[in-house]
Amino acid sequence: MKALQGNEGRPELVDCATPSCAEGQVRIRVVAAGVNRADLLQAAGLYPPPPGVSEMLGLECAGIITEVAAGSRWQLGDRVCALLAGGGMAEEVCVDARHVLPVPEGLTLEQAAAIPEVYATAWLNVFQLGQAQPGEKVLLHAGASGVGSAAIQLCKAFNNPCWVSVGSAERLAYCESLGAEGGVLRGDGIEGLQDFAPFDVILDPVGASYAAQNLKMLALEGRWVNIGLMGGRRAELDLAQLLSKRIQLIGSTLRSRTDAFKGELIDQLTEKVWPLFSSGALNPQVEEVFAWTDAEAAFARLASNQVNGKIVLQISKE
Template sequence: MKALQGVKGELEWSEHSVPACGPGEVRIRVAAAGLNRADLLQKAGLYPPPAGVVDILGLECSGVISEVGSGSRWQVGQRVCALLAGGGMAEEVVIDERSVMPVPEGLDLHQAAALPEVYATAWLNLFQLAGLQPGEKVLLHAGASGVGSAAIQLCRAFGNPCWVSVGSAERLAYCEALGAEGGALRGESLESLRDFAPFDVILDPVGASYAKLNMELLGEDGRWVLIGLMGGREAALDLAQLLVRRIRLIGSTLRTRDLAFKGQLLESLVDKVWPLFASGALSPQLEAAYPIKDAEAAFAALASNQVSGKLVLVIDPDLS
């Protein structure tokens, strides 16, 4: 099979051995794979896969099951999407069946490839780790990103007013169309977010450069969920504020979680979130689908920070 790797900062679509399908596993003929910032970092050599995980790029994919191992609950021919620790940008992938979800009703395989990573991230961090309750206010940094787009829609669906920080007026308008109440532009000043504070939950992929402001924007019993370090890793904090206002700082990564944890998370997604696609309350927000031969262009587009929503790579154009 062919698969995509990042080698010394370059992308290589090359031949790889075909993995065997063991008990409790499924083989997926891949239709498309979602592109995430983690793929950019791995390509650059800054985010190696966890121990024991293949170095093929791709944290999510969609396709059709072509083989099942003994004891699997899945069947050959089912249309599925999957959350992976790596390996999704390949013609085939073999994974534990707990990593697999059905394609939501009404969606095609390209749209489905854009769902697992961002919806799992948003659902885990807002509703499970932060324990978001109806009516609580949310601030989403990088609100027009894939995770931000998912989070805005989930907040709207579950009764949580949300605000965003974004890079342009166009991206703010995009977020407001999805359901955000408003927000602030990075290039100007985030100080205007104070007009909407205090927030109950902040979802933060930025880190150090927003740390001081985050502390000031949170209310009593606020939860600051840190999921990335785009703005640096070291910050000075007034820890007294954590004590006085009972603020919780929650560090969270998904890629390195074990299969049991991920399996339970995906079961919750299928139960609580997937029906909302069929009803129209949620949408994939797929900005563009690139053929695999244009992978470099797709990676460059994501790196430009101008993408609103998600990008996917089409691996097999005969599957949709």
């Protein structure tokens, strides 16, 4: 089969072995795959897949089930999307059946491909690790990103007023259209967020360059969940603030979690998040769909940091 693999910073279409379907897995004929920043890092050689995981790119996909193990709750022909540790940008993928979700009613497979990674990440870090309670204030850095777009909608649905930092006035307006209360432009400095502080939860994919300001803006017993290092990995912190405010600083990744952990996370999404797609409270934000033969252009588009929501690759026709 054909799949996309990273090669000197670019996604390259290659021939590779068709995966075998192990016990407890299902096979999906992939129709579409979401593009995430992790794919850019892997293509650049900076984020290798966990041991035993396919070296092909792709952390989420949507498609049609073509093979199931005996006793599976899934059926041949089911329209599904899936959370993956790798291999989603391929004609076929085999995945743990616990990591598969039905395509929400009324959505296309291209839309569904933009859901699993970002909504799982937002739910895990804001509501599970960040323990956001109704009414608590949330700050989302990179608010117009895929994860940010998902988190804004989840915050609105679960009664958590949220603010954002973004790169432009247009992106701030986009975030406000999804439900954000307001925010600042990072080019003006994020100090302006102090006007909306204190925050109970901060979701931060930036890291070092925002670290000191995060400490200042957190409320008593606030939770700071760091999920990325776009702004560097080393920071000098005033730990007295960490102690006096009883702040929890939480480092979080999803890709390397165990299959059992991801299965439990998918169960939570099924129960608490999935009904909100059917009700219209959540809406996957797909800015552009590229043919996977144009994957290099899709990766460049995401790397431009000008995308609102998600970029999706179309692998085949439904």
